[in-house]
């Protein structure tokens with residue numbers, strides 16, 4: 001593993017769940033972390049307070065809003081002076097079958113989960129190109145690879161992230177920038193706790209490993225991709241799903 005001290009990473013949705021585990025992994029590597037959040041400032045401050053000497057900054061903003069995305073990138077550059085790693089992690093669900101899904105339900109999820117990643121990546125890109133290095137890591141989902149009842153909006157956004165990943169990887173491959181995706185299966189976070197208990201049990205029964213994943217099991221793959229030595233990996237999708245893709 002190469003030295004990452006002095007590098008700066010923006011992790012959207014860094015205050016909770018998978019994003020928080022990613023922040024903690026990167027802090028452990030000496031990276032200056034800028035953690036994004038949308039509404040829950042207590043969780044973001046709690047991350048900061050837990051690592052008082054790590055120089056973590058927290059940034060409020062709705063990633064579904066292009067102006068918030070520009071402001072957050074500006075804040076990170078002002079406060080840290082550079083941006084080496086962008087982890088497009090923040091995401092939401094609004095689950096309904098297509099029959100019941102409104103255009104607003106569709107738009108909200110696409111706006112945050114897919115358009116947000118585009119807004120941030122396209123704003124961060126000129127700085128990474130100027131630096132001659134960068135890592136963009138998009139948190140997709142197994143649901144973007146195989147679909148899911150009641151999640152057409154989420155599945156489409158997460159599949160769209162794979163297209164964004166591959167296209168940006170091709171566009172930046174000769175510029176010292178890598179763009180990859182991580183596709184988690186079901187992970188123990190607030191997002192999964194929102195699923196009704198009975199459906200949670202049915203889901204766990206379908207996972208070959210017989211258990212949910214832990215946020216850190218996703219974060220360690222992100223850490224690996226963010227490492228300067230991972231420079232020959234681009235346009236790839238890393239599954240972290242306990243074998244779920246094979247079983248269904």
Ligand SMILES: NC(=O)c1ccc[n+]([C@@H]2O[C@H](COP(=O)([O-])OP(=O)(O)OC[C@H]3O[C@@H](n4cnc5c(N)ncnc54)[C@H](OP(=O)(O)O)[C@@H]3O)[C@@H](O)[C@H]2O)c1
Nearest residue numbers: 013017018037038039040062063090091141186187189191
């Ligand atoms: N958990 C799973 O089973 C699972 C599986 C596959 C993929 N994923 C993906 O992994 C990512 C993280 O999921 P998670 O389970 O850790 O989620 P989570 O526990 O619900 O946390 C979501 C994080 O995203 C932030 N966020 C939500 N909407 C936002 C917005 N509009 N703008 C900016 N930040 C926003 C939240 O900030 P606030 O706290 O301020 O609201 C929070 O920090 C998501 O992209 C999700 O789709 C999760």
